[in-house]
Amino acid sequence: MDIELSPEDQAFREEVRDFLRQNLPHEVRAGAAATPSVFVEPDIGQAWNAVLNEKGWLGYQWPAEHGGTGWTPLRRYLFEKECAAAGAPNLTVLGLKLLAPVIWTFGTEAQKAQVLPRILSGEDYWCQGFSEPGAGSDLASLKTRAILQGDHYVVTGSKIWTTHAHHANRMFTLVRTNTEVKKQAGISFLLIDLASPGVSVRPILTNAGDHEVNQVFLEDVKVPAGNLVGAEGEGWTIAKFLLENERGGSCHAPKLAYDLDQIEAAAREESDGRGGALCDDVDWRRRVAGARLSVNALDMIELRIVSEIARGRKPGPQTSLTKLLASNLRQEIDLLAVDLYGPAGLQLETTRPLYGDNAPPGIHSKAAQVASARYLNSRAWTIFGGTNEVQSTIIAKSVLGL
Template sequence: MDLALDAAQRAFRDEVRAFLDQSLSPELRRGAALTSGVFADPDIARQWQAILETQGWLVYHWPVAAGGPGWTPIQRWIFEKECAEAGAPILPGMGLKLVGPVLYSFGNDAQKAHYLPRLRSGEHIWAQGFSEPGSGSDLASLRTRAVREGDHYIVSGHKIWTTQAQFANRLFALVRTDPDVKPQQGISFLLIDMAAPGVTVKPILSASGDHELNEVFLDEVRVPVSDRIGEEGQGWSIAKFLLENERGGSCFAPQLLADLKRLRSAYGPLRGELADRGTRLQLEAEALEMTELRTLIEIEAGAAPGFRSLITKLIASEIRQGIEALSVDVFGLAGLQLPEQRPFYGADVPSPVGSAEAQAAAARYLNARAWSIFGGTSEIQLTIIAKAALGL
């Protein structure tokens, strides 16, 4: 297996680098560097989304038939790696990487014509309505009910851990349309207007003080049947497709390696036990990158993703938590400051102790604890690996 880039791939990398150098303003880079949550806040995310859409690279992971640029898996990796190293904002993936592929894969022509352009333009901002109290990792037990009345469903239920729902105007949700069949067979996939009567969003403040998560209450919300994706009862199959994109739609290692590099740049050379931890994390992230590259090369050659793809999110979660723990320790007492104001690049944030990077360290550490929960808890991932890869 040859991991070296060929001439065409190097030329593509240089094109991406030139674009990023020209398009990423200092404000966008600073906003990305001081983002404490998983995704960029709307003020910088929308700027970056518009720039990428103008360039034709916003939906770089979509096929040509759906409006994507037709990049190979290796080209997508090159783009993600260069974006990470350049410090580009991380765009919310609920629309672009989750419901977008669902729409072009399972939606009808009218749904694709209506929703996909609005997703790309930023007119529609999406949130994911899957988890419920008591139904997180076990999605088949969800209780949100959708009863059909003529050309509408009447939807009532309670969704939780809904990322950036306070900014969203659309919600894609799993709902139970048939309570009398096997749990997985009675679930459907609906698109819900967040402005519809009966939709209420309540914030969940994280231990870090960030408002990234929410509860969404649905009280007899009327949803047109035309906003159901696929057939009634097909929601479980569609959800599995979506979760495969969430857990394996991108490479994790480029961002992890770039963040380690930025930590060293912000603080300086690490010494002693901190240097040992940094080196260990560096090697683990580089090993993860090789694993991801091997998987991409297999996919590019036409093979299905192997069992290695199952472990990437699990390992990435551990490395992410290790990096943020190292960051807090590197900055010492300055890494423990936790002002209430957000974002950290905003004008209202108090002057940092030490540096802006130190000021964001504690929030990033606390938020990173969720990495081993969202997108499939580590325990669930280990169970999947045991069954699918080891046959246990």
């Protein structure tokens, strides 16, 4: 694997750096730094999306024929790395990185023309309706029913842990259209307008105090038959395609490295309780060094996947490996942040947002105020997108051949 950059790619990297210096708003960067949850709030995320869309870079993972940049896998990686290093917020992943590839791969021409431009413009904000009570890791057991009646489906059921459903106006979801076949074969992929009669959203507050997830109830919701993506019964195939993108659609190491950099910098200003700085404490340095080595190793794995994709190969089960490693590292680094600030890192302010003019004052520093909430929120990393146990099973079967 050759990781040397060509002169053209070096020039591209400098172009991205220069753009970020000039166009990443301070309030957006500050808002991202003060957001404990995985998903930034729409006022931050959509503002940054709009800046990138105006530049033509929002669809940086999209093919050019569908309104994207058409960048090579390496340039997509460089863009993500520079955005992370600049402290830019995570992009709105659900529509941009998960639904969009499904639409251009499985959707009709009408669906491509309707859905894709409205993701880029921000007119549609999507959420994902997969998990249900009793059907999380065992997704094939979902029970939400969609019965075709003339030119529309009637959908009844509920979805849970639905991220940002309270902000979204659209939901892509898995429904059961056939109960007489093997459970995977009876699942279909449907697009639902959340303004439809019969849709209601109930908030779920996390232990961190965040309102990030919800339960969505669907009571005899009428959905046009034209909102079916792919064929009936093809939902399981589409879901596996989507989840592979969710687990491997972005590189995790650059963001983890940025957060570790912030922790290391802050440790130079924090006392070790013995008259010195925490950054000089041997045990602390050992923990940070271990995390740094793991992040660097993850970075090499992700670069190898980028290299494979550049050769035209699919990312495959390797994405389960990166998801597993990144989830554990996310939690390890967030625990470092809590320990860094001592008692001040234990504060748990439940008011949201923690940025902007009306944000509550923190104890010691803004980073200390966010630390515990972020740590609690990151407990979900080893659950969403497939639990650690699910990822380990995929690795054991598909990679190790066990």
